[in-house]
Amino acid sequence: MSDLEAAVAAGVVGADEAHRALLQATVEVARAIFGAKAASVFLLDEEANELVFEAVAGEGEDELIGMRFPADTGIAGWVLTTRQPLVVDDLSADTRWSRSAAESTGYVPKSMMAVPLLVEERALGVLSVLDRPPETRVRLSEVDLLGLFANQAAIALDLLQRARRAREALAGEGRLAPLARVAGRLEEGERDAAFELLQALDRLLADSSRD
Amino acid sequence: MSAALELHEHDEEEVRPAWSLPAEAVDQIRVPVTLPDQVTREWAWGGSTGAGVRVCILDSGIELDHPLVGRVDRSVAVLRDDGGELQVLDDDEGDLCGHGTACAGVVRALAPDVELTSVRVLGAGYTGGGEIMLRGLAWAIEEGFQVVNMSLSTTRTKYVERLHELADRAYFRRVLLVASAHNMPVESFPWRFASVISVGSHEEDESLTFYYNPTPPVEFFGRGLDLDVAWLGGGTLRCTGNSFATPHIAGICALILGKHSDLTPFQLKSVLYQTASNAEGAT
Numbered sequence: 001m002s003d004l005e006a007a008v009a010a011g012v013v014g015a016d017e018a019h020r021a022l023l024q025a026t027v028e029v030a031r032a033i034f035g036a037k038a039a040s041v042f043l044l045d046e047e048a049n050e051l052v053f054e055a056v057a058g059e060g061e062d063e064l065i066g067m068r069f070p071a072d073t074g075i076a077g078w079v080l081t082t083r084q085p086l087v088v089d090d091l092s093a094d095t096r097w098s099r100s101a102a103e104s105t106g107y108v109p110k111s112m113m114a115v116p117l118l119v120e121e122r123a124l125g126v127l128s129v130l131d132r133p134p135e136t137r138v139r140l141s142e143v144d145l146l147g148l149f150a151n152q153a154a155i156a157l158d159l160l161q162r163a164r165r166a167r168e169a170l171a172g173e174g175r176l177a178p179l180a181r182v183a184g185r186l187e188e189g190e191r192d193a194a195f196e197l198l199q200a201l202d203r204l205l206a207d208s209s210r211d
Numbered sequence: 212m213s214a215a216l217e218l219h220e221h222d223e224e225e226v227r228p229a230w231s232l233p234a235e236a237v238d239q240i241r242v243p244v245t246l247p248d249q250v251t252r253e254w255a256w257g258g259s260t261g262a263g264v265r266v267c268i269l270d271s272g273i274e275l276d277h278p279l280v281g282r283v284d285r286s287v288a289v290l291r292d293d294g295g296e297l298q299v300l301d302d303d304e305g306d307l308c309g310h311g312t313a314c315a316g317v318v319r320a321l322a323p324d325v326e327l328t329s330v331r332v333l334g335a336g337y338t339g340g341g342e343i344m345l346r347g348l349a350w351a352i353e354e355g356f357q358v359v360n361m362s363l364s365t366t367r368t369k370y371v372e373r374l375h376e377l378a379d380r381a382y383f384r385r386v387l388l389v390a391s392a393h394n395m396p397v398e399s400f401p402w403r404f405a406s407v408i409s410v411g412s413h414e415e416d417e418s419l420t421f422y423y424n425p426t427p428p429v430e431f432f433g434r435g436l437d438l439d440v441a442w443l444g445g446g447t448l449r450c451t452g453n454s455f456a457t458p459h460i461a462g463i464c465a466l467i468l469g470k471h472s473d474l475t476p477f478q479l480k481s482v483l484y485q486t487a488s489n490a491e492g493a494t
Contacts, residue, residue: 072334073308078308078309081271081308081334083393083399085394085395086451086452088448088449088450094309116395143394147396
């Protein structure tokens, strides 16, 4: 593997997988700590105004990743819109939510804790914990704890999105793709002249930025 | 038109503030001494139903004819017109998400005779929420509601200055902003401003139990755990969150104002302090 490929792999390709693993670990720990049947992270797709299942632990783990629903409906949409954590103890009372959840996921939770994933000024998505043990009454300290998990999940989600954007920019038709291809070819044998050209380009750009 | 510009335009029409006090004018500004030596809950809101108090729910709308909410005197929404300008227009969409209905139901349960107005700034199809929230809040202040419930916040710092300006304006105009605090490690507004009443949750199940927090920025804790709140379709939903602690404090404020309509926001905050469940000697 060339230096460049290694750099790209460490910075982008590997990062994508590592950040996804971090996100997955976060939902798994959240699920375990709350003794819940499932925990998940939804990513907000701003262009489509949809929430996308990005990581799931427990019920629906295999089927839900990538599934989408409108960003302004359901409890998750509520949390995203108001930027406020919310705990609902009996979702069956919300027939609208239960029906739509059943239709889209095949799993109808009875209770849900949800917190927005906020990084700096942006709301990136929602972390939710489904079906805590029914006999336990929720405590405010648990909501606070979920908020701390949300902070961690938000950072992982932010890194994942950055890595994806970097990979898209460097790959295929991306704007920086020619740069990545040129740099890759520079390592194919002796290309002193090409390196000199690159250095000249660097100086030219540095000079023009000073003007 | 920006909210800031609007504020200046409205300034022209109002009583101008006094920047100094000539000796002969002192008699013109005599104010009533409204707080007794001992501020008790009985004095503060005993016998009050909130009648005559106008409460605004700045949220996702309110479902019409919900049995736990009852009469909604007016519903408006902040919408973009064809030219992209934000307008406050009468609205018959109700509540598409449920949050505003839940808040309205909490206020109604505490203060059954308040006049409720819904300003829809959240919900389906809303983007650019900060601008919409600011426009809705500016409208609520212009309309002179005595209490505005804001179970929402923004994390966008670009709105902070204008939001701060509006919060101060509300404070001086005796429009009490009651705002949900965030229990997450994140900066959000307007609850952090000293000019509003910021609310977090406690774990008890009495709606009139509330606490003053000696270590702000969260200034008060209201009932926010395991509540059966009004929900879409005329039903209820059992929920926990600061979103519902906030209308508890808003409802208590409405009760107080129902009995003492001339209280300023700083006096009302003092009354809350003196009648808080953790105030020593409070009765």
